[in-house]
Amino acid sequence: MLTIHTAGLLVTGPARSGPAGTGTAPLPGGAVLVEGDRIAGVGPYEELAAAYPHARARRWPGVLTPGLLVRGGDELLERTYYPDDPYEITELGSEPIAGPGALADLKMTEQRWGNSARRGTQKLLARGVVAVAGRFTSAAVRTAVVRSGLTVLPPAPYEGPAALDPLAGRDAASQAFHGTLEPGAPARFAVFAVAGPAELLEQGAATCVATVIGGRLLHRRR
CATH class of the missing domain: 2.30.40.10 (Urease, subunit C, domain 1)
Structure with missing residues (x-):
């Protein structure tokens, strides 16, 4: 069509x-x-x-x-947890959770990482993202990314923490x-x-x- x-x-x-x-x-x-x-x-x-x-x-x-292309996709999806709305919001809040200590408290499993990554990819799609740069070592996360339709590219240099918004830190929108x-x-x-x-x-x-x-x-x- x-x-x-x-x-x-x-x-x-x-x-x-x-x-x-x-x-x-x-x-x-x-x-x-x-x-x-x-x-x-x-x-x-x-x-x-x-x-x-x-x-x-x-x-x-x-x-x-x-x-748009987002850099640091592995940091966003393998080292950041996205609470399940509405089931976890009361306990964990609605903001993404990152940092070794906070993630250790969550007792993350491979399955939980995969579920989190699916929610993360939806947030990326909602920001016009079509490709992510990063190296994914978790099979569950990698599967979630591939199934989302996002293109996976090799890691790319970036300054500061990875951000869901690919335009963060850019000098022009076209750079993303x-x-x-x-x-x-x-x-x-x-x-x-x-x-x-x-x-x-x-x-x-x-x-x-x-x-x-x-x-x-x-x-x-x-």
Whole structure:
């Protein structure tokens, strides 16, 4: 099935000189045509809609960009525990738990780590994340990450503690982009309820309204 995703502004990759719609400059009213798990076309929504009148259209508020890459994925998912809402909130609170002492008190098991990682990957998807960099040594965590649809990349250098928001510590939103949106590329992108890249960097990835991986809508803000 063909699907056209469109938003107020399309950013197909890091800004550079070149014609609109080729991954070089923000395109107002731009759209991405998805067929299966690949991008079949990029350009103004009106042009794609006219060329593919039977395609399903999904209209999103804000800016559509490449999905984001989060660094320190192993720290976030193998060394941080995400309490099970609502069952553990009264006892443990709602914030992620990290640190050797706190984790020792939880008496973590492989199964519990896997369940925590599943909740963690949902938090990442809700921030437009499509790829994680890190080395996963826990089989349960690795399985949870693979099943989530997130791409696993080798560890990448980063400063400070790992953060669920891939934009933390970045100088520009494009520094967190994973890949570019162009015909033939994987259909892997996110939409944020902001006016543009500058506002995205300022307001953070929690403004995500939708995350698409492999052509599938894996997160949609309710």
